[in-house]
Amino acid sequence: MKTGATFVMTEALHTALREHLFPGDGLEAAAIVLCTRYEGKRTKLIAKSMISVPYDVCERRGDFLRWPGDYLERAISESEAAQLSIMLIHSHPGGFLGFSELDDESDRITMRSLFAGVEVIHGSAIMIPDGTIAARLYDASQCPTDIALVSVIGDDIRLYFNGIDGCALIDGKSRVPLAFTSEMTQALSKLSVAVIGVSGTGSVVAEQVTRLGFGEIILIDHDRVEPRNLNRILNSTTADAESSAFKVEMFADAIERVRGKGVAYPVSKSVGTREAVLAAADADILFCCVDTRFARMIADRLASRFLIPLFDVGVLIPTMKVEAVGMTIAGVYGRIDYVKPGGASLADREVYTGESLRAESLRAANPEVYQQQLQHGYIQGFHEEAPAVISLNMLAASTCVMEFLARAFPMREESNANYARTLIKFREAEQEFTAESGFRHTPDSGLALGAAEPLLGIADLSGGF
Incomplete structure (x- = not known):
């Protein structure tokens, strides 16, 4: 049986995210995705809109990113009425599909701020250059849980399983299972x-x-x-x-x-x-x-x-x-x-x-x-x-x-x-x-x-x- 949370977005929003997060300069960048939420058998975060964090307001390096709290406040303001979940996403230009210790520390600070503004589950995610996403959720306990599946729905259906552990990477790129094989099954x-x-x-x-x-x-x-x-x-x-x-x-x-x-x-x-x-x-x-x-x-x-x-x-x-x-x-x-x-x-x-x-x-x-x-x-x-x-x-x-x-x-x-x-x-x-x-x-x-x-x-x- 399928288990675990899901984060789903349209191909159009994924394309916009990828273009913003990878402007071509090799430096990290950030964006915020506002999500509706369905609590059925599993939690499903449904990406509704994005807020791009401008490059010039951030301190950006190839393996480091700091951005001002003004954009967190904006995200909270836009989420309060509908009690939307907020997903913070940044790029790893080097292709590392995982959360660093610095990412962990940053989340501990920012998630407290998000919960203070909107008391629902929120999350953080990273994207690598080929568009693969790994994501995790935070509840009121502030403990992270990996999202089991990130889906990007467009002309192709892209399925990123369990963020880090479920993606096969070859030369820094995720590999789609070959059709009609046991990998597909x-x-x-x-x-x-x-x-x-x-x-x-x-x-x-x-x-x-x-x-x-x-x-x-x-x-x-x-x-x-x-x-x-x-x-x-x-x-x-x-x-x-x-x-x-x-x-x-x-x-x-x-x-x-x-x-x-x-x-x-x-x-x-x-x-x-x-x-x-x-x-x-x-x-x-x-x-x-x-x-x-x-x-x-x-x-x-x-x-x-x-x-x-x-x-x-x-x-x-x-x-x-x-x-x-x-x-x-x-x-x-x-x-x-x-x-x-x-x-x-x-x-x-x-x-x-x-x-x-x-x-x-x-x-x-x-x-x-x-x-x-x-x-x-x-x-x-x-x-x-x-x-x-x-x-x-x-x-x-x-x-x-x-x-x-x-x-x-x-x-x-x-x-x-x-x-x-x-x-x-x-x-x-x-x-x-x-x-x-x-x-x-x-x-x-x-x-x-x-x-x-x-x-x-x-x-x-x-x-x-």
Whole structure:
């Protein structure tokens, strides 16, 4: 099972930090990162913004840094209202991925000041020239605890495990585990993954992450196994259908048979409930395998507020009526979207829209009115997803998991930025790819807000305070 705290940031913020901390003069530099915080099973610090400490106000050397307290006061002032955590970060231009005795002494002084201003956990971190970060937390006892994982989420997913001890260094640079090796398996064992929707595509995704070796697998689905599900849900049996077993409970049992206890965490609730959202917020990676636009909106907001990389998969088999032939298959499609927090969202890509959410809500509330509106053309571009066959589900779900592997353990010839969306067109024997730059991007006011109320900005998910 995954243990230890996590510090996560967007690629954009990491790039800004690295540019400031390494201006090219070989001297140490400093910055401050303000973080929201989620206290789930583990502590997660979510980087929200940074304060650059100007070079000219610091005493800087290649292995020494002193900076004025004015910037600590500014950080405290900006953190007080929302009770943000403050992460102090400085560079080690020489490439030493660790905290020196001087760093320890400096922390003992500065952490007391931070706690006097904002009584929450704070931290300190160091960055080496290749961008690798090691970090630690301080609580009220003033004793440091290493952060288990620092994640940088962008076109690539950079995972810095346990700061100092978990990073392999070669010539002063961290080395990413090679894909498809036991090193990759070891890295995955330190990650938590959430699979939203454990049915046609979701059960195939869940099977893969189980056997790839993820340390914790959070399964979210409120539905039960039915006889009509047995042709497409992996590991389901007639006994599960007869007993109307929850899909997540059934699959958690299957995971236990393969991996043992303590890996699967089933949540038999709709993803639109507070319990399910907070369970998913613990994850490092998010797979969305659902068939409703509302659930995709929830996953989209989860990814944004908690800075979780999101992989969304869907399949579609439209039909058409041909004269003298009757109904025929118009297409066989699988779609995989990768959403990096701060990038083009599923909403930006029109995977769901305000209109399609309204149509879906109307269908659920009153199917007859929905059909009338559809016939009169009031609802544009809304298509029912045809029941998917297991072969198409497996193709799309495997492509979805491969998309994750390609980003966490880079293997492509081209930049991952070129593959924000993959569209499988089986009938035409084609695959189409859309780059991140191919989608419009709307600034997201909810980015890195964490569990701020109302949760996900949705009043119905409010904790009542």
